[in-house]
Amino acid sequence: MPKYIFVTGGVVSSLGKGVACAAIGNLLEARGLKVAIVKCDPYINVDPGTMNPYQHGEVYVTDDGAETDLDLGHYERFTSMRASRLNNITTGKIYYSIITKERKGDYLGATVQVIPHVTDEIKFWIKQVGKGRRLDVIIVEIGGTVGDIESLPFLEAIRQMRLEMGHHNAVNIHLTLVPFIKAAGEVKTKPTQHSVGKLREIGIQPDILLCRTEKRFSASIVKKIALFCNVEEDAVIQAIDVNDIYEIPLVFEDQGLDKIILDKLRLPAKAADLKHWKTNVVLKRRNADKEVSIAVVGKYIELQDAYKSIYEALVHGGIANDARVNILKIDSEELLSDGGYRKLSSADGILVPGGFGKRGFEGKVEAIRYARENELPFLGICLGMQAAVVEFARNVAGMKGANSTEFEPETKYPVISLLEEQKGIKELGGTMRLGAYPCKIKKGSLAHKVYKKDEIRERHRHRYEFNNKYREKLISSGLVISGIYPDKDLVEIIEIEGHPYFIAVQFHPEFKSKPDNAHPLFKGLIRATLKARK
Ligand code: GLN
Numbered sequence: 001m002p003k004y005i006f007v008t009g010g011v012v013s014s015l016g017k018g019v020a021c022a023a024i025g026n027l028l029e030a031r032g033l034k035v036a037i038v039k040c041d042p043y044i045n046v047d048p049g050t051m052n053p054y055q056h057g058e059v060y061v062t063d064d065g066a067e068t069d070l071d072l073g074h075y076e077r078f079t080s081m082r083a084s085r086l087n088n089i090t091t092g093k094i095y096y097s098i099i100t101k102e103r104k105g106d107y108l109g110a111t112v113q114v115i116p117h118v119t120d121e122i123k124f125w126i127k128q129v130g131k132g133r134r135l136d137v138i139i140v141e142i143g144g145t146v147g148d149i150e151s152l153p154f155l156e157a158i159r160q161m162r163l164e165m166g167h168h169n170a171v172n173i174h175l176t177l178v179p180f181i182k183a184a185g186e187v188k189t190k191p192t193q194h195s196v197g198k199l200r201e202i203g204i205q206p207d208i209l210l211c212r213t214e215k216r217f218s219a220s221i222v223k224k225i226a227l228f229c230n231v232e233e234d235a236v237i238q239a240i241d242v243n244d245i246y247e248i249p250l251v252f253e254d255q256g257l258d259k260i261i262l263d264k265l266r267l268p269a270k271a272a273d274l275k276h277w278k279t280n281v282v283l284k285r286r287n288a289d290k291e292v293s294i295a296v297v298g299k300y301i302e303l304q305d306a307y308k309s310i311y312e313a314l315v316h317g318g319i320a321n322d323a324r325v326n327i328l329k330i331d332s333e334e335l336l337s338d339g340g341y342r343k344l345s346s347a348d349g350i351l352v353p354g355g356f357g358k359r360g361f362e363g364k365v366e367a368i369r370y371a372r373e374n375e376l377p378f379l380g381i382c383l384g385m386q387a388a389v390v391e392f393a394r395n396v397a398g399m400k401g402a403n404s405t406e407f408e409p410e411t412k413y414p415v416i417s418l419l420e421e422q423k424g425i426k427e428l429g430g431t432m433r434l435g436a437y438p439c440k441i442k443k444g445s446l447a448h449k450v451y452k453k454d455e456i457r458e459r460h461r462h463r464y465e466f467n468n469k470y471r472e473k474l475i476s477s478g479l480v481i482s483g484i485y486p487d488k489d490l491v492e493i494i495e496i497e498g499h500p501y502f503i504a505v506q507f508h509p510e511f512k513s514k515p516d517n518a519h520p521l522f523k524g525l526i527r528a529t530l531k532a533r534k
Contacts, residue, residue, distance in 0.1 A: 010195025018071030057305025065435025332363030354382030380504025
């Protein structure tokens, strides 16, 4: 039976609980343990698939096609785990399952209640993560902040779980904030005391506190937090702000977090071996001696989280090339103005990410024209590929007014459209091509050069497709089709011959990039950009 680490958060949101869980997973893997991480999201949506990026940030897609919380991206980047739909539990999913059972009469006349039915359902799905697998530890991240009404059933569920499995089979970690108050010139422990107090009210005593702090605080503050929060002094860990999130496993190890966790779980393990991570990720990034600027032209640019995996994958591409990557975030809507162009002209390479809806689309098309004409390295992703096809059709293949039917159903040249079989579907949730699909790569193409493989598997999340009706015409105008999903003969990768690096893909390569193993398309983009600059 696996042991459990329950991670809660207090005081404020956005303290980086997801990254903290991922870093703990990384550290435990460095000790030779098998780890899985699961995120519990207290919102009532079944999944974030239909949520606006402004509400939710990026929707992370797993191999099995689940639309999940972006924290699963951190889990996959920091550890060797492969996430699936089991790794994200939402209140919506829990209630959906309960209500379905209730309608079938499965509760045999009982009144269905939060305790025990909702809590039982939560416990069931948490345990499902370890089913049929030999895991040593399951880390359970509870979304939200302690004190929220909606996360109460999850907290109650983990309280029960620990009681049922015995104290030494689970440990409670609470992530909290120890703010530095400038005017007083000191850090404050009161918010942490209150947050822990709130947890204890519902029967959860944290064993370990991860204290987010701007600066290292003194031993007397550690003593005070330990005393008031009823935890051991060495279990008060200082999660100091770092420039590079990939340093966090090292910060934790330095303070013995792994040892404390394993002692409390009575879990024997070898000493942590972080050499690979330190050398190939942290130091390589820190010592990068080259620099490039990549413009990311999207419509959710002001939002930190909307393109999370893309930004991370660019960093990984930089690490692989010993280069620091400056990301120039350009709002595609503003691109058509002077300011936008000025910014674009300072970029060494351009990336156009995925997206939905008409707003900002023309700006993306314009950025792609700029990359094509000026021979700037370019990577298009999902909507970015669709925009590249539209741009090529309009400006190279002479199909004036070509468009995607997503934006212009009556366009004269629907170069991007729905497949016939999709046309009857009305519901928004769950009608997309989702998850990993195989793609055959054309020999001799740029795609083949970067992947060095004949077949790949990449994750999808889209409704519209390259319209095969225009394939021949576009090819005869110089478009290269270098990746195909063989079962349905769908175009997955396009390129332009003679351009130093112009490649666009219907899938989302960013989801499979790792800091110590950059995705080939991102590695290739940075490499081509460095070369073009010379
Ligand atoms: N809106 C486009 C589609 O649905 C692209 C989606 C995306 O970029 N993820 O096909």
